[in-house]
Amino acid sequence: MFPTPPSIWTDLARIRAQAPLIHNITNFVVMNNTANALLALGASPAMVHAPEEVEDFVAISSALVVNIGTLDATFVAGMKLAMRRAKDLGKPVVFDPVGVGATAYRNRVSQELLTQATPDIIRGNASEIMALAGLNAQTKGVDSTVGSDAAVEAARRLSKAWGGVVVVSGATDYIVQGDQTATIGNGHPLMAKVTGMGCTATALTGAFAAINADYFRAATHAMAVMGIAGELAAEKQAAPGSLQLNFLDCLYQLTESAIQSRLNLSER
Ligand SMILES: Nc1ncnc2c1ncn2[C@@H]1O[C@H](COP(=O)(O)OP(=O)(O)O)[C@@H](O)[C@H]1O
Ligand SMILES: Cc1ncsc1CCOP(=O)(O)O
Numbered sequence: 001m002f003p004t005p006p007s008i009w010t011d012l013a014r015i016r017a018q019a020p021l022i023h024n025i026t027n028f029v030v031m032n033n034t035a036n037a038l039l040a041l042g043a044s045p046a047m048v049h050a051p052e053e054v055e056d057f058v059a060i061s062s063a064l065v066v067n068i069g070t071l072d073a074t075f076v077a078g079m080k081l082a083m084r085r086a087k088d089l090g091k092p093v094v095f096d097p098v099g100v101g102a103t104a105y106r107n108r109v110s111q112e113l114l115t116q117a118t119p120d121i122i123r124g125n126a127s128e129i130m131a132l133a134g135l136n137a138q139t140k141g142v143d144s145t146v147g148s149d150a151a152v153e154a155a156r157r158l159s160k161a162w163g164g165v166v167v168v169s170g171a172t173d174y175i176v177q178g179d180q181t182a183t184i185g186n187g188h189p190l191m192a193k194v195t196g197m198g199c200t201a202t203a204l205t206g207a208f209a210a211i212n213a214d215y216f217r218a219a220t221h222a223m224a225v226m227g228i229a230g231e232l233a234a235e236k237q238a239a240p241g242s243l244q245l246n247f248l249d250c251l252y253q254l255t256e257s258a259i260q261s262r263l264n265l266s267e268r
């Protein structure tokens with residue numbers, strides 16, 4: 001265990017003070033969950049995917065989060081326009097490759113999006129990160145079939161290929177940039193029993209990237225806050241419905257001392 005980096009709290013306080021506008025192009029399943037999580041964190045979410053308006057919306061936002069969970073041709077057109085505009089304007093782009101590896105369409109769209117405009121941060125579960133790195137990952141739709149440890153080298157390969165930050169979530173979260181790795185041991189197994197917790201991690205990462213231009217730190221801080229709020233929620237009531245509700249309250253009420261006493265972060 002490392003001493004608490006004060007910057008986690010500094011970043012959280014900054015989000016709460018500034019309420020950065022986070023533009024989300026995300027899936028129908030989690031729109032409500034991730035908007036509420038961003039609000040509980042202190043950010044200001046908007047779910048906007050029409051190709052006709054995404055470029056204008058990116059221009060007024062502090063970060064763009066792109067999630068391919070329920071993609072179709074219209075979503076994909078909006079994603080491409082928004083990602084290119086965000087890169088042109090120097091705004092952070094966070095990408096969640098939900099279910100990549102499951103179908104040829106998802107694989108093709110993911111590769112197209114990555115080449116159109118390279119995201120600053122990718123966050124996925126182990127199966128998704130392995131599939132994105134071109135490994136023959138076993139995938140089961142949107143859930144991982146392997147532990148996060150199995151995808152660390154795939155994350156490193158992806159990060160080195162395009163220079164961004166890659167996060168593999170799971171029992172241990174790995175945040176990888178080149179040869180640098182941070183691990184977060186916070187969280188609770190029940191988090192995987194609530195749909196949209198991975199998407200929520202990605203959305204929160206967008207909020208941290210909006211206020212911290214060191215994207216390795218931003219992603220690490222987001223995963224730490226996510227994990228600590230998740231374990232606090234599970235301690236209140238260890239069941240999925242309650243966890244979903246309590247997660248928002250714990251996120252909203254998160255204190256510096258809770259972060260300090262619970263943080264399980266290591267770096268190498
Ligand atoms: N077994 C676990 N123990 C602790 N935290 C977990 C566990 N599984 C998932 N999480 C947490 O749940 C969140 C979602 O991760 P994950 O389930 O890997 O994403 P996805 O929903 O995209 O598959 C992350 O914050 C992760 O740390
Ligand atoms: C169930 C489901 N189906 C398409 S998108 C989606 C949500 C996936 O969310 P997460 O990856 O955060 O569990």
Ligand SMILES: [Mg+2]
Nearest residue numbers: 098125198199
């Ligand atoms: Mg996911």
